[in-house]
Amino acid sequence: MFDLSWLELSFVAALALIVIGPKDLPKLFSMMSHVMNKSKRMLNDVKGSVKQLENEINISQGQQSDHWKEYLPEEIQHLPDDFTPGSMSAEDHRLRRQAHHAAKVAAQAKQQQDSELGGTDIISAAKVQTIKSATQNKKEQA
Secondary structure, three states: OOOOOHHHHHHHHHHHHHHHOOOOHHHHHHHHHHHHHHHHHHHHHHHHHHHHHHHHOOOOOOOOHHHHHHHOOHHHHOOOOOOOOOOOOHHHHHHHHHHHHHHHHHHHHHHHHHHHHOOOOHHHHHHHHHHHHHHHHHHHHO
């Protein structure tokens, strides 16, 4: 740790015996061991706190920063990042909800068809794209 040889350690011990004296040397060692133990305890407390914080924010599991969105209601989980509350009309919300539902149904149908046939469903993808573009056009007009 400190890369000290036995000769250097014995020199420091002899110097401490001369400077501090044989009467106070055991008190010094006791005090030093107490300080070392206290510092180890503090270090372990800090490590434990960091580990707890790491577990709380799921760094150790490598989860993405969007993990918190799973706790939101399903209809608002997929809002755009630049969404401002109150910026969409009721009609826009209805169109967005329909597009989200259609995309969800299309994805389920595609997954079911892929499992049955092993192919892709181009028509469902086109329907979803049409609904999304209609929603985009409605937003641009408003």
